[in-house]
Amino acid sequence: MTLDTSIEFLKGIGTERAKLIANVLDIRTVEDFLHFFPIRYLDKSKVYKIADIKEDNLEIQLKGRITELQEITYAKGKKRLSGKFTDGTGTLDLVWFQYSNWMKEQIPVNREIYIFGRVQEFNHSFSMPHPEIELEDKKSAEERLRPIYPSSEKLTKRGLNQKFFQTVQANIISQIPHLIEENLPVSLMKSLKLMSRQQAYLNIHFPQNADFAKHADRRLKFEEAFFFQLGYGLKKNYNKSFTIGNPFPIVGKNFNNFYENFLPFELTNAQKRVLKEIRNDLKKPIQMNRLLQGDVGSGKTMVALLAMLLAMDNGFQSCMMAPTEILATQHFNSIADLLKETDVKVRLLTGSTKTAERKVIHEELLNGELSILVGTHAVLEDIVRFKNLGLAIIDEQHRFGVAQRAKLWAKNKIAPHILVMTATPIPRTLAMSYYSDLDVSVIDEMPVGRKPIITAHRREKDRNSVYGFAKEEIAKGRQVYFVYPLIEESETLDYKNLMEGFEHISEIFPLPDYNTTMLHGKMKPDEKDAAMNYFAKGKADIMVATTVIEVGVNVPNASVMVIESAERFGLSQLHQLRGRVGRGAEQSYCILMTGDKLSTESRKRIKTMCETNDGFKISEVDMQLRGPGDILGTQQSGMVDFKRLDLVNDGNIIKAAKETVEHLLKIDGNLQLPEHQSLRNYYVKQYKGKNKWGKIS
């Protein structure tokens, strides 16, 4: 037997079964079978008591005796076998729907036995269908943990049950240990206390005890995380040595003048840390590729501005791009405002910039007079040329495609440094893996004095008091959002809901005391802008909207957001929406309206929103609920194609693997040292060219 042997030739399989297994489980070779891991183990050393059974669907072992056994006719021509089992603490019904006479005679009555199976609840009493039975004296002493493999009804029906998988696996395991080659350096296994690869495979299938199973699991997960990180690490080093960047060694007059005289507030520690990380990158003659993650309101703009001033001190221009005109204009306004007392020149370029202004921008970019350009996609047009673009900042990375970013690179002979900013926090484990080729900086602290938004869950019966509360806030001069769901599949229905909502709100909050405006995706861009500006200027008290306001305008005076049918929104969407309030000095509120019946998942989402304002915590819960693939979107789901590694729960292992790889590559960037040859060979053989994870920037 070798690892490549087809399973067809294994004892107990044969052509037919091999075909079935290949079809259903995608297992073809001995090696595939070895990688068919148990989903859990059955601990045969644990004996449960009937009196302790509180929930169904529990897979347990009991010790006791069958006191009665009889055949029952329960429907025309249908019989089942029914037994009473007792262990002295209670009784449990045993049932067999399929059985033969032979089997019936084999069932031991009034003898000490172990039974084992899954408990089900039926008519308020517990039963165990098709239990496995073992006589007490025959019970093997050494067997403690039994592997349970993922299986399916289809396979079980055709005799491919747990016993089958266990037998085949035991057969393989007994024959191939010498074929399992070690692929990690011994020193590394020692320092990380990792089990050998051979031991790991033996113990993942047939662990000596629970502790061994855990160690085997850790070793196999580490291996996966390690080679994944190694792949990225090797690529990254390669890229770094070839993508030259302009070094910015100087901290000069523009940065210092601004920092000392015009900084309107003290930077948070997180902002300081992130700025240091950026400065360290910019010192080097290597292109920076950094992702700046920070929740809405964490102060990314200030960090971006300081980085642009550094570029300027080193004789370079910067540009900053946002995905929409509204956002670009906002960035421009806040940056221009911060710089108004300095002599740094900044301009805005969007689709609606007038020709005359455009001409000036083009000229000033070319002669170097203009230091900072803020804009939309308009910045990417070929006609926009820089004298020496040194730094490009991109806000909200997921809205810009790779091709568009490449255009930015090409705007200078030596590629500009790239800083990508996102307000959509993703879980750390995901960032560590997904962004292995980008360096990640995180602002995980809000400026002091920010009042956390108070979030509450309300139902239909509370509707009037919610309206009453909104009226109180409006009376204080505040503004209110009412948000309705918009899900593409039912766009017409949602549109109807929105229109009805608008009418309803206009009745509850009637003119002339209240003024209500509306914003939705079917409006033309200039209509949207008009509605938004109307609200932003305070001419309307209430904005009825769909999720189009998710990434949108800053209206600091808006202090209440009511989200209708909140159970229909995803967590990250709710969080993004909520970020539209709490932008001013006033206490803000987010009210999540839902129906009375909620699924477990919706309840968890609503509860999470009420408990925390921390985008990173929310993203962790989101990943637990939806899984990492969904969070990144389908096109990236290939990256979560791990055999054992679990991005939700294995943060520590991923972190350890990442650090190990970084350390290793610092010493030996291209794995040239003799002691790393086997590692390199294994990587080249197993992983190279196979990993589907593309570059981000």
Ligand code: ADP
């Ligand atoms: P975002 O990360 O969402 O882009 P902004 O950069 O727009 O956040 O900052 C949100 C608000 O917080 C702005 O009004 C900004 O002036 C303010 N701000 C940023 N940093 C600080 C700080 N360290 N202390 C106080 N206020 C700050």
Ligand code: MG
């Ligand atoms: Mg921002």
